[in-house]
Amino acid sequence: MRHFAYCRADGVIQQTVSVGDESAVAPPDIAGLTCVEIDRPATGYVLQAGVFVPSTPSDADLAAAARAARDRLLDVTDRTQVADTALAAQQVIAWRQLRTALRNLPQQPGFPRSITWPTTPDGADTTPPALVAPLGPAPVVIPPQPVVAPPPIQPLPPPPGPLP
Secondary structure (H helix, E strand, O other), X not given: OEEEEEEOXXXXXXEEEEEOOOOOOOOOOEOOXXXXXXXXXXXXXXXXXXXXXXXXXXXXXXXXXXXXXXXXHHHHHHHHHOOOOOOOHHHHHHHHHHXXXXXXXXXXXXXXXOOOOOEOOOOOEOOOOOOOOOOOOOOOOOOOOOOOOOOOOXXXXXXXXXXX
């Protein structure tokens, strides 16, 4: 089996593909991505001077991922702020303070590389398990295609009878 990586111009691997056996042909380059052979499948790496090294997400990628995680938390806590909530007034205020802290995350010193996530009024940690894949933007999805030799050409059968 041979392994290939589709890399952006900056060397970041967007997709890996494993094809056929050792005699398989390399897949073609596509839409701004260059195909290079690699020793094994790997994503989240950058090609530097012919060597793959772990990539570092940009501040913009980290900020976008943090804001997306924050927005999901705001979405799930919307119910704590509706007029007909079953929560006591003090609980509503506590959840409102959490929501304010979430909205203020981008103003923290060190954002987006260093974020102090607030805890919920019931003591739960809101820190997301992982904010961003090392690739940043969504990778181009290229389904692996097995390389298969074409079937041999079969001769045509003779005509059924004499030609007119």
